[in-house]
Each structure stands twice: as structure tokens, then as C-alpha cells.
Amino acid sequence: MNEEAVDIPCELQEETGFAYTLSRVSGKYKMIILYSLTGATPVVRFNELKRRLGKISFRTLSLTLKELESDGLIIRKEYPQIPPKVEYSLSQRGQSLIPVLDMMCEWGNIHSNDPLN
Amino acid sequence: MNEEAVDIPCELQEETGFAYTLSRVSGKYKMIILYSLTGATPVVRFNELKRRLGKISFRTLSLTLKELESDGLIIRKEYPQIPPKVEYSLSQRGQSLIPVLDMMCEWGNIHSNDPLN
DNA sequence: CGGAATCCTCTAAGATACTG
DNA sequence: CAGTATCTTAGAGGATTCCG
Numbered sequence: 001m002n003e004e005a006v007d008i009p010c011e012l013q014e015e016t017g018f019a020y021t022l023s024r025v026s027g028k029y030k031m032i033i034l035y036s037l038t039g040a041t042p043v044v045r046f047n048e049l050k051r052r053l054g055k056i057s058f059r060t061l062s063l064t065l066k067e068l069e070s071d072g073l074i075i076r077k078e079y080p081q082i083p084p085k086v087e088y089s090l091s092q093r094g095q096s097l098i099p100v101l102d103m104m105c106e107w108g109n110i111h112s113n114d115p116l117n
Numbered sequence: 118m119n120e121e122a123v124d125i126p127c128e129l130q131e132e133t134g135f136a137y138t139l140s141r142v143s144g145k146y147k148m149i150i151l152y153s154l155t156g157a158t159p160v161v162r163f164n165e166l167k168r169r170l171g172k173i174s175f176r177t178l179s180l181t182l183k184e185l186e187s188d189g190l191i192i193r194k195e196y197p198q199i200p201p202k203v204e205y206s207l208s209q210r211g212q213s214l215i216p217v218l219d220m221m222c223e224w225g226n227i228h229s230n231d232p233l234n
Numbered sequence: 235c236g237g238a239a240t241c242c243t244c245t246a247a248g249a250t251a252c253t254g
Numbered sequence: 255c256a257g258t259a260t261c262t263t264a265g266a267g268g269a270t271t272c273c274g
Contacts, residue, residue: 017225018152018218025221026143028267035135046236057268062237072233083235084274093228100220101135104142107217108134111210116189145247163256174248179257200255201254 024071025097029056029064034073034094035101043089073097141188142214146173146181151190151211152218160206190214 025031036052037044044052050061065088068074073094079085090098142148153169154161161169167178182205185191190211196202207215 016152016222017227017229018149018222019225020229021221021225022148026145028143031139032135035133055268058237059239059269060267063267072231078236082274084237086236093231093233096228097224100217100224103217103220104138105133105135107214108136108138110134111213112134112137114189114210116210167256172248174250175257176249176259177247180247195256199254201257203256 024073027064027067029053029060030068031101031104033061033064033068034090034097035105037074037088037090037094038098038101043087046086046088049088068094141190144181144184146170146177147185148218148221150178150181150185151207151214152222154191154205154207154211155215155218160204163203163205166205185211 025034032053033049036049046061046065049065050056050058053061056064065074065076069076072091075089075091075094077087077089079087142151149170150166153166163178163182166182167173167175170178173181182191182193186193189208192206192208192211194204194206196204
């Protein structure tokens, strides 16, 4: 997992926030995690999240959630009880990405049936 | 480079086109390549594209462009002359991604200055 | 239950050299 | 100029085990 921004030449990097956005959402599972915190059940526990994501490993899910949290995109709420309970949800900053995620989803819905796949 | 869609469990995969979109735009340089074909100079030659992208290697740029072309997102126009000349541009399908790309860029512009980076 | 720690695999991407 | 062909490598991600 890369904490640094992708290295982009000046012309693109200085003029746009594109590289910044990419640095926060790129990674095999980041966007799909954010997306799965959208919708009807926006507060999800660790194992439920893992179940939703399918084949992701404990390790990768854990690391990715930490990154998303330290980037301020999700909120981790821990209940000090036994057995432990931790809930993840989108922060306000994370919620501001929802329009982008929705748009990507819609693009896929439209174009996955194009003659040219 | 992966030709197959990311493996997503049924609940997410069947209901949404999100996984489909991800499978077409994920990769270290795909989105930034698409984005760099947006804007003032939307028809770009191979080496100029390489220059714009900075540190990408010949090999990676070549492979990525092939994938984008076979996914119908960009158009490759070859001029049979010596020295060779090849121009890349967004297809209609690729242009339909511009709103998503613009939104991502704008999100970065807004949030790269947040107190929480 | 929700992880952390350890070790390991695999592939996307890089470096370099060459060519029509 | 616009690529291929080889070979190499980093590091993201997986599998397994252990813990409070």
C-alpha cells in the first residue's frame, strides 16, 4: 500500500487534483470498500465487510481500512466490550466521494452491455 | 495487466456495474492516461503521451494503450509513413468517462487542502 | 470478534537493448 | 518514431497462526 502520491509530471500534477484523488482511492479494494459503505447499510462491522467483499484477506482488509481511516475517508468506532465490536462508516469527507462512486457504477451499468466489451 | 474483472461477490457484482467500471480503469496509469487525453490537446502521439506521463516505461505505456484500445476507450490511428506516426485519442465510449474523470479531479482540488490530509 | 505478526507468492511495472 | 523482446524486481496482496 502506498502512502505517497503517484509520481506525475509537473504539468499534470500542479494544475489538477487528479493525482491527489488517485493517491487516495487507488488500490485493489479501496473504491469497492468505500462503495460498499454506501447505500442501505452504511455502518458495517469488520467481518460483515469482509463477507461483502468476498475474497479479500484479513490482512489486506485491515491494512486498507487503516489507510482509509488515516486519510479521513472512513470512521472507525470501537466498542470496548467482549467480544469486540468495531463499526466502519464513511466520514463526511468519504461521503463527498459518493457522487463519483455512483457515477462510476452507473457508467458500468450502461456500458457493460455495449457491443464492444 | 488483468483482462478479467475483479472478483466481487454476487451481491455487489450482480446489482451494480461498479466492478465492471473498476475492471476497465484500474491499473497504475489507466485513468491518468484517459485524463491526459481530455482537455486542450485531445489527440496525442505516443512519445508526447509518454512525456506527459513522466516516469512510465515504453513497455507499460504500450501495454496499457493496447488494453484501453481493446476495451474501446481510446482510438489508435496509425499513419503509414516513415518515420511512423501514431495518434491516440478518446473514443466516444472513452469520452463518456470524462464527467467521472472531471469529478475526480475536482474532488482532489477541493480536498487536497483539507486540514486532514 | 477483530485484529496483529509472520512468511510467502505472484504479477504489474521497470530497465535495457533492439528493430521496422 | 513507435514500438517489441527479455529479463528483473518491488511491493501489494494472500495464507496461516496467534492473541486480548
